[in-house]
Amino acid sequence: MQRSTKIVATLGPxxxxxxxxxxxxxxxxxxxxxxxxxxxxxxxxxxxxxxxxTVSKVGRTVGVMVDLQGPKIRVGKFAAGKVALKPGDGFILxxxxxxGDAGRVGLDYPDLIDDLSPGNVLxxxxxxxxxxxxxxxxxxxxxxxxxxxxxxxxxGINKQGGGLSAPAxxxxxxxxxxxxxxxxxDFVAVSFPKSGADMRLARELLxxxxxxxxxxxxxxxxxxxxxxxxxxxxxxxxxVARGDLAVEVGDAAxxxxxxxxxxxxxxxxxxxxxxxxxxxxMISSPVPxxxxxxxxxxxxxxxxxxxxxxxETAAGEYPVETxxxxxxxxxxxxxxxxxxxxxxxxxRVFTRIDQSIAMAALFTAYHLxxxxxxxxxxxxxxxxxxxxxxxxxxxxxxTPEIRSRYRMSxxxxxxxxxxxxxxxxxxxxxxxAEHILIEAGAVEPGDTIVLTIGEPxxxxxxxxxMKIVRVGENTAPPRHESI
Numbered sequence: 001m002q003r004s005t006k007i008v009a010t011l012g013p014x015x016x017x018x019x020x021x022x023x024x025x026x027x028x029x030x031x032x033x034x035x036x037x038x039x040x041x042x043x044x045x046x047x048x049x050x051x052x053x054t055v056s057k058v059g060r061t062v063g064v065m066v067d068l069q070g071p072k073i074r075v076g077k078f079a080a081g082k083v084a085l086k087p088g089d090g091f092i093l094x095x096x097x098x099x100g101d102a103g104r105v106g107l108d109y110p111d112l113i114d115d116l117s118p119g120n121v122l123x124x125x126x127x128x129x130x131x132x133x134x135x136x137x138x139x140x141x142x143x144x145x146x147x148x149x150x151x152x153x154x155x156g157i158n159k160q161g162g163g164l165s166a167p168a169x170x171x172x173x174x175x176x177x178x179x180x181x182x183x184x185x186d187f188v189a190v191s192f193p194k195s196g197a198d199m200r201l202a203r204e205l206l207x208x209x210x211x212x213x214x215x216x217x218x219x220x221x222x223x224x225x226x227x228x229x230x231x232x233x234x235x236x237x238x239x240v241a242r243g244d245l246a247v248e249v250g251d252a253a254x255x256x257x258x259x260x261x262x263x264x265x266x267x268x269x270x271x272x273x274x275x276x277x278x279x280x281x282m283i284s285s286p287v288p289x290x291x292x293x294x295x296x297x298x299x300x301x302x303x304x305x306x307x308x309x310x311x312e313t314a315a316g317e318y319p320v321e322t323x324x325x326x327x328x329x330x331x332x333x334x335x336x337x338x339x340x341x342x343x344x345x346x347x348r349v350f351t352r353i354d355q356s357i358a359m360a361a362l363f364t365a366y367h368l369x370x371x372x373x374x375x376x377x378x379x380x381x382x383x384x385x386x387x388x389x390x391x392x393x394x395x396x397x398x399t400p401e402i403r404s405r406y407r408m409s410x411x412x413x414x415x416x417x418x419x420x421x422x423x424x425x426x427x428x429x430x431x432x433a434e435h436i437l438i439e440a441g442a443v444e445p446g447d448t449i450v451l452t453i454g455e456p457x458x459x460x461x462x463x464x465x466m467k468i469v470r471v472g473e474n475t476a477p478p479r480h481e482s483i
Contacts, residue, residue, distance in 0.1 A: 016046075032065065038314075066183065070170065113136065220244035232265065242276040
């Protein structure tokens with residue numbers, strides 16, 4: 001059984017050797033993430049080069065995602081590296097660059113002071129430390145400690161309920177977008193967008209740098225929830241970034257928000273990734289907790305396209321075992337997923353030809369119980385349409401476009417394959433498609449498949465034809481034209 005849900009794994013010190021990277025790919029990684037919050041551009045270039053060498057040897061399709069740091073607001077450094085804060089203590093945040101102490105510390109984003117007023121609650125270090133703002137005097141934010149603990153260098157700050165004015169794209173992000181274009185990455189994730197305008201600016205900068213990568217909006221601000229419709233229209237995918245989102249909206253609100261975000265993404269024909277602490281215990285344990293197993297399984301049952309690993313594979317002790325465990329959980333959850341296709345077609349109006357063909361292919365595949373759907377596609381858009389509704393039949397997307405092949409590495413239920421034929425003969429094209437599917441082990445002679453294609457052959461344009469094909473009826477071998 002093939003796994004429908006895709007796995008995104010973050011590369012880092014624990015996963016950057018040729019041996020570990022090869023094992024991660026063998027374990028089932030579909031997309032690698034480069035976290036630009038850590039490491040230099042040279043480190044990321046080296047990892048991408050190693051990845052491409054590795055996948056070329058094994059023939060796997062593994063996409064590359066660059067994750068921009070965004071305006072992560074942090075405290076500065078302490079003279080002693082850390083301080084202990086007790087409930088009831090006074091503590092000051094200010095614009096000073098001097099090392100902090102038990103009574104105060106500077107901010108890496110001094111404009112935070114303008115966003116605060118007495119009564120605001122600040123959550124530091126992912127909510128482990130809670131401060132209440134009691135006053136602002138002479139550019140000093142005077143706070144009272146509600147929940148204490150150890151506060152160390154460069155820990156993040158969130159404002160409960162949101163409302164921070166920091167722009168989604170910093171100067172560092174703009175430079176990193178150029179690096180992402182140089183790396184020829186397939187996806188760029190934008191941290192802390194507040195509106196569709198943030199995503200449109202990112203796309204403009206990305207295109208100016210010469211990249212056509214797909215854009216992922218990380219939903220981690222309160223403002224992003226209110227602007228979800230706008231953000232979805234301006235993006236190609238969203239990420240349910242549960243860490244900072246939980247700090248801003250409260251951890252109890254996140255499970256319902258996760259379901260809402262996944263549902264909204266699928267309804268808008270967008271890809272969705274579920275992320276943050278999915279297998280956190282496996283940073284130091286060879287097995288996941290039962291709660292983590294349930295968390296991953298529930299994301300799969302919610303309909304997420306992909307589940308993501310962060311520190312587990314970047315810095316953990318068991319990166320390969322974590323991917324293997326996640327793959328097992330996804331497969332098991334997919335077995336119990338209900339398939340109720342017909343209600344998706346009730347009261348629906350399809351205005352695009354390619355969407356109509358995609359829906360017809362799903363309906364036919366489901367009711368005929370065919371072995372596979374074969375989507376012959378240039379851009380991958382028809383495969384994306386089909387992947388939004390689960391019909392229980394795998395979708396093999398055959399494309400001559402290298403870029404489209406790697407973009408589809410993130411689509412649930414879709415297995416991208418490279419097509420060599422670029423001629424204009426319809427029969428040759430169909431023979432080539434059957435040959436590729438048989439070679440990939442997807443079908444056998446005699447199997448019935450549903451095939452979608454755009455005609456006339458070789459003419460740019462959307463998918464407009466569906467065929468029901470019995471594999472092996474075209475027995476002549478395919479004729480290849482040089483590429």
